[in-house]
Amino acid sequence: MSKAQPHVKEKGGVKPRPSPPITTQRNRRRNPLSDHPNSLASLFVSDTEWDKMQNTVAKVAVAGSGISGAVCAATLARNGISVTLFDSARGPGGRMSQRREISEDGKELLFDHGAPYFTVTNPDVLSVVAEWESRGLVAEWKSNFGSFDCSTNKFVNTEPSS
Numbered sequence: 331m332s333k334a335q336p337h338v339k340e341k342g343g344v345k346p347r348p349s350p351p352i353t354t355q356r357n358r359r360r361n362p363l364s365d366h367p368n369s370l371a372s373l374f375v376s377d378t379e380w381d382k383m384q385n386t387v388a389k390v391a392v393a394g395s396g397i398s399g400a401v402c403a404a405t406l407a408r409n410g411i412s413v414t415l416f417d418s419a420r421g422p423g424g425r426m427s428q429r430r431e432i433s434e435d436g437k438e439l440l441f442d443h444g445a446p447y448f449t450v451t452n453p454d455v456l457s458v459v460a461e462w463e464s465r466g467l468v469a470e471w472k473s474n475f476g477s478f479d480c481s482t483n484k485f486v487n488t489e490p491s492s
Contacts, residue, residue, distance in 0.1 A: 387412060396424020397448065399463055441478075447471040 388411045392403045395417040402411045421427060425444025433439055450456045462468045479486045 378385035389414070391416060393417075394424060395419075397426055399424065401455065404458060405462075 390406055390411055390413050392399045392406070392413060392415050395403075395415050399415060399417070400422065404417045408415045413420070417424070419427065426448065427442075427444075429441040431439045431441065451460050459468060463470075476485050476487050478484075
């Protein structure tokens, strides 16, 4: 290393390069950015625009009707906002949904795709879940835990939930 470049060792072996000039002839604007219709400043609501917005009805689309989407949509709706909930599956629930199959003997089998149950500790979320329970949307887990052996087509290791 030469004495003319002592900064190379100090900077971890990488020679720093000067930044390009901030204003060049090519990127210089005639008007300040705040006057430009697509500027960052135009994204913020002015006082007069806020007054106009007070008379509009908010409409929100929520993508995904799993637990998070459902809580989001319920919270928005409770606060008077029009909500449309979208999901790519046949029904709501996301990872909390079930698949239904009919066995050869005609018995209906339910398969949980993801979480078979959830727990809640946050008081705000607990009040939402209590409302869902009162409406019959969720219920306390009272079924057995087990797994399905595809090679034998039988349920194994079923044990009562605690």
